[in-house]
Amino acid sequence: MNNKIILNECIQEFKEKNWLDLSYDEIMEIFSSLYITRELDTSYSEIEDSIVDGGGDGGIDSFIILVNDTSVFTEEDIEEITFNESTEIIIYISQAKTENSFKENALDKLYISLEKILDLELEENLLSKRFNPMLVEKILLFRNIWKRSVRKKSKFTINFTYSCKAEDTNVNGSFRLKVDQIVALTKERVNTGNINFNLYSAKELIELYSKPQHTKLELVFNETPITIQGRNQEEDGYLGVVTLADYYKFIVDIKENKIREYLFESNIRHYQGDTADVNQKIAETLEHNSSQDFWWLNNGITIIGSDCNLMHKTLFIDDVKIVNGLQTSYTISKFDDLAVNDDHRSILVKVIRSTQKETIDNIIFATNSQNPVSPTLLRATGEIHRNIEILFGNKGYYYDRRKNYYKNQGKPASKIFNIQDTAQAIEAILNFGPARARSKPTTLIKEDTSYNKIFDKDNIQSFLNCCLIHQKVKDCIKRIESADERNRIKNFTLHCSRILASILTCKNEYDSEDIKDLNVENVDCNTIKEAFELFESILEDYINENPDKNIINIAKANGFVQCINKKLEEHDFHE
Structure with missing residues (x-):
């Protein structure tokens, strides 16, 4: 028991x-x-x-x-x-x-x-x-x-x-x-x-x-690494070479015989596999080229840590983030012989000590933009996202520009919003586009036209309320007793959020100022149920007029959004 x-x-x-x-x-x-x-x-x-x-x-x-x-x-x-x-x-x-x-x-x-x-x-x-x-x-x-x-x-x-x-x-x-x-x-x-x-x-x-998530590790260098002082007391760097055997022990959990995945959370790319051309070449160098040192032929590794303590040749690093060199690291991790056999060839490693978010973003951007990378993956480093993070933080919420950054700090899940969810909430509520937000969430961020329209700096004060409205709707849906009704309406959380925004502002066509001024935290389920009832009546009418369409397709249809807009124009809002 x-x-x-x-x-x-x-x-x-x-x-x-x-x-x-x-x-x-x-x-x-x-x-x-x-x-x-x-x-x-x-x-x-x-x-x-x-x-x-x-x-x-x-x-x-x-x-x-x-x-x-x-x-x-x-x-x-x-x-x-x-x-x-x-x-x-x-x-x-x-x-x-x-x-x-x-x-x-x-x-x-x-x-x-x-x-x-x-x-x-x-x-x-x-x-x-x-x-x-x-x-x-x-x-x-x-x-x-x-x-x-x-x-x-x-x-x-x-x-x-x-x-x-x-x-x-x-x-x-x-x-x-x-x-x-x-x-x-x-x-x-x-x-x-x-x-x-x-x-x-x-x-x-x-x-x-x-099970603990260890992020404090020790990295043994060949010789005492060069220490490079930063422009302030909070930042500095270390540069040196590490034997392949010691680097293997740094990135691989020897007991479980698997790579420490959590070290690479801040790296933009994931491992491209054994068949990727660059990784094949790295593997060939590791396996066959012992006459030349490995670090002569490789760009090396970039690590960020929140704190570093140097004792002779060993650097103790807190909150380890390997932000560049993932392909090399994964390829090295596949050479199990390094766990038991010393390989005196070395790899170049630079370690930066910093807790400054802007510095970390710039390092990630710089070390990952030298090769082709999707612009979507680099959006998080933009100034507007740092400003959104500050704005949310001032209100007691957390804007997760880098996946699981705040989860790993132990912040409440109900207080965290990521870029994707935020973009969908803004598109559905401020841009009156719940169908597009539902069907094309990737495009919202990928394409410059939609991205710039969503993350408009003039509307930034309303972004948190957009997220809170959407969250309130999702939370209230979970309390619906009927499983069939609950599962049907879960497809339309963004549509219901758009309807709720009209009910809260008492306007069919509100603007960002109207949304900014709302006190969303005090909205209760009774108000949200009013939005649900209005939604259900609109959905019923639409299904009667379009009996050939299923629920999934309706949620993605602009025609249904137009129907919502028309009904809201006719709706009698009360203060």
């Missing part, structure tokens, strides 16, 4: 720490998925968006799709990906229960659903009759990625997870047989051998929750 009691305490601490007003079932879903995928650096918002449970969930609670460690939510996201042999796809299909034991009926539901999910002849209209819209959208994304990965011979992994409050993972033979049947069915249909089914009892969940 101890594990169950301790897990309950961990979940309660997680809820209080992140200021979450959710039911125990909802907390369990988010808690388990977040910590199971922790090594992949998933964020709270990514996990929240993966939840598909409720009516028509087919026994699935969350459906996470990761390509090269980046979450995929829309077809537009897929179009941004270049699939090849080095592309790594990881799918998590998860069940999370608050029951005290693992149940066979949960596996039965999953098996029946998989027969349909993995049957490519079952098209969207047939899937929609069996599953809720949120799950259907995940299934369609999964299938698209699956087919592309087969054509391009990409690495494809499916992880089934089942979490509950059982004391341990001891299950009977019948349960194990059903797990084997699920794995066998998936292997047969998907035609990949990398299919896993993992059980997480209270014991495993406690271990994941308690």
